[in-house]
Amino acid sequence: MIEASAPAKVILVGEHAVVYGQPAIAVPIASLRASATAEPGAPGQGLKIVAADLNQTLPLNVDAGLVDHALLKTARLVSETHRRPLPDLTITLRSQIPMASGLGSGAAVSAALARALSAALGEPLELERLNALVYEVEKMHHGTPSGIDNTVVVYDQPIFYVRGQPIERLTIAAPFTLLIGDTGQSALTRIAVGDVRALVEREPERYLPVLSQIGALVREARAAVERGDAATLGERMTQNHALLQTLAVSSPELDRLVHAALDAGVLGAKLSGGGRGGNMIALVVPETVARMRQALERAGAVHVFETTVQ
Ligand code: MEV
DSSP states (O other), X not given: OXXXXXXXXXXXXOTTGGGGTOOEXXXXXXXXEEEEEEEEOOTTOOEEXXXXXXXXXXXXXXXXXXXXXXXXXXXXXXXXXXXXXXXXXXXXXXXXXXXXXXXXXXXXXXXXXXXXXXXXXXXXXXXXXXXXXXXXXXXXXXXXXXXXXXXHHHHTSOEEEOTTSOOEEXXXXXXXXXXXXXXXXXXXXXXXXXXXXXXXXXXXXXXXXHHHHHHHHHHHHHHHHHHTOHHHHHHHHHHHHHHXXXXXXXXXXXXXXXXXXXXXXXXXXXXXXXXXXXXXXXXXXXXXXXXXXXXXXXXXXXXXXXXXXX
16 A cells, blocks of 8 residues: 655745745645545456545546546646556545645645555656656636646745746745634635736836835845744734735635734634635744634634744
8 A cells, every 4th residue: 555645834024926926935834734544456456536525426537538627637647658558456535635625635635646656656756757747737727827736746845936947946044833723714716816917017117016025025035944043933924914805805704813813813824725714824833823813713714723934
């Protein structure tokens, strides 16, 4: 039996602007993962994908050309990359990552599936090829992905990311703790990204400077992370949230969680990912985690996850 996994992610700073060439920082959530186990199947069964948590079972013959589905597309791309037909295999997918909530669930499930499948074919994909493959699948979720989600999920490490440039691993001078508050409202990144594009195209003189301001905050946040300055990182996160509000990608629920966290005394808070729902993040002093978690739950968070970035 072969087992593979990939983590969830959060964007620490810089979402949306990263689509337009600005930098962004993303970190994996090691404790929240998608996993895939591959077992030999009955002769002639083809590839069967059982995605219990995702409410899907796909007994499928990938060679039959059914490609309009992220899991199918992933399997087909692995097969093409290896120039091999898919073996008789049952792959079971499990995911602890809430879907459509800005935590990279789609990229993580694809990465885990591609890892298990390529390992079962006897040629595990190396990171660069796996990343390119998951990027192709991400394009199904929205047409113009920056590539940050698949990259942080595949490389499983904190990254400073600029579209089209070599991936830079972020140096974390001092570990920091994030609480991730889920509004419970699913939101499609595609819609938010499309709406931001419409704004930028309609009024570039107004919105291009907002994207540049986000880029500047990201560079300052990076410097803060690299010198272990949590207070400055928190301020830049909160400022980033205000700029994301200007881009109209927040929501009343996200704003309520962000304000509740700030009122309770976190170092900084913002929405994370595509926005309009999904998750927000708060940078917290480790000793205050229990109190901050309560504040988020009282303000309506349906799940609160904790992660330490190091
Ligand atoms: C989504 O996690 C991040 C966005 O910037 C989209 C992207 O970078 O492709 C909103």
